[in-house]
Amino acid sequence: QVQLVESGGGVVQPGRSLRLSCAASGFTFSSYGMHWVRQAPGKGLEWVAVIWYDGSNKYYADSVKGRFTISRDNSKNTLYLQMNSLRAEDTAVYYCAREGLVGAYRNHAFDIWGQGTMVTVSS
Amino acid sequence: DIQMTQSPSSLSASVGDRVTITCRASQSISSYLNWYQQKPGKAPKLLIYAASSLQSGVPSRFSGSGSGTDFTLTISSLQPEDFATYYCQQSYSTLWTFGQGTKLEIK
Numbered sequence: 001q002v003q004l005v006e007s008g009g010g011v012v013q014p015g016r017s018l019r020l021s022c023a024a025s026g027f028t029f030s031s032y033g034m035h036w037v038r039q040a041p042g043k044g045l046e047w048v049a050v051i052w053y054d055g056s057n058k059y060y061a062d063s064v065k066g067r068f069t070i071s072r073d074n075s076k077n078t079l080y081l082q083m084n085s086l087r088a089e090d091t092a093v094y095y096c097a098r099e100g101l102v103g104a105y106r107n108h109a110f111d112i113w114g115q116g117t118m119v120t121v122s123s
Numbered sequence: 124d125i126q127m128t129q130s131p132s133s134l135s136a137s138v139g140d141r142v143t144i145t146c147r148a149s150q151s152i153s154s155y156l157n158w159y160q161q162k163p164g165k166a167p168k169l170l171i172y173a174a175s176s177l178q179s180g181v182p183s184r185f186s187g188s189g190s191g192t193d194f195t196l197t198i199s200s201l202q203p204e205d206f207a208t209y210y211c212q213q214s215y216s217t218l219w220t221f222g223q224g225t226k227l228e229i230k
Contacts, residue, residue, distance in 0.1 A: 035219070037167075045159075045167065045210055047219040059217045062124065095166055108214030109157040109172035116166060 002026035002112055004096050009117030012086055022079040022096030022114055030054070030074040033099035035110060036081050038092035038119075046092070049081065050099070064090075086121045093118050125149050125213050129222035135230040140201045144225045146194045146211035155215035158187055158196045161224075162207045170209075171196065201227075 008020040022034070036048040049060045049070040058070050069082040079096050093116040100111035126149035136142050146156065154174040159167040169178045171187035174194055184199040198205055206229050211222040 044224045045161075045212075045221040047212075047221060050217070050219070057217075061218060100169070100172065107172050107176075108155055109169055109178075109212070110159075110167070111169050111172075111178065113166035113168075 004098065004112055004114035006094065006096055006114040006117040009094065009119045011120045011122060013123050014087060014121055016086055017082070017084045018086060018119060020081040020083065020094055020096075020117060020119070022081075024077045024079065024098070027098075027112075029072075029077040032101065033106060034070075034072060034079045035097045035099060036068075036070060036079075037095045037097055037110070037113075038090075039095070039116075040089075040092045043092075048094070051079070083119070086119075088121050091119060091121050124218050125152060125216050125220055127211055127213055127220050127222040129209075129211055129225050131225060132223065133226040133228065135228050136201055137230045138201050138203055142198045142201055142227065144196045144209055144211075144227075146189075146196070146222050148192045148194075148213055148215075151191045152213045152215035154190050155213055156187070156189065156194045157212045157214060158185075159210045159212065160205075160207045161210065167210065203229075 003025045005023045035050045051058050051070045067085045071080045095116045096114045097110035098112040100107045128147045130145045156174045158171040161167040175187045186197050208224045208226045
């Protein structure tokens with residue numbers, strides 16, 4: 001079935017790095033734009049980053065620009081989020097999400113989500 | 124960045140009630156507005172995209188309307204499984220943003 005599975009979360013000290021992965025299955029990964037969304041404990045959803053289906057474009061929220069890098073490997077059906085210079089305020093559950101298609105066109109909405117992986121930034 | 128403001132932030136209602144949640148954008152976003160439902164400990168679920176298109180598999184008691192800056196999500200007859208938090212999201216800009224959420228609780 002169509003599925004996204006995140007991994008790589010954990011506890012990390014401020015200023016350190018972490019790389020998250022999102023393994024896709026059940027669909028043609030290389031046809032879809034992919035996003036990272038995070039949710040701090042007890043808070044709302046915050047969009048983090050997007051990468052186009054072919055990796056040609058990437059955009060970031062201001063809160064992570066210059067520290068986080070989104071990438072993908074279409075041969076491995078995997079999305080990544082490299083997180084550097086981590087701060088306490090980056091503590092959150094990180095979700096990967098697929099941007100849906102209606103026919104051949106993007107619908108700009110997130111139709112498939114992973115279960116999330118928890119990142120805790122603490123000394 | 125485009126700011127999204129939902130109202131109310133929380134809402135108490137009973138099974139069978141008709142409920143409306145409002146979302147306002149800080150600038151016009153045409154119909155690039157999506158709605159999600161999230162239950163505790165779970166990932167969000169897409170309900171409505173492009174302001175009024177019902178996502179496949181979502182019950183028809185959910186509907187969306189609006190364009191420009193003002194949007195609504197309506198649940199025509201609340202069911203027990205609908206008690207959750209709802210988020211709007213704009214996808215007009217390449218910097219997607221969410222509303223702060225509306226928590227729908229049982230009265």
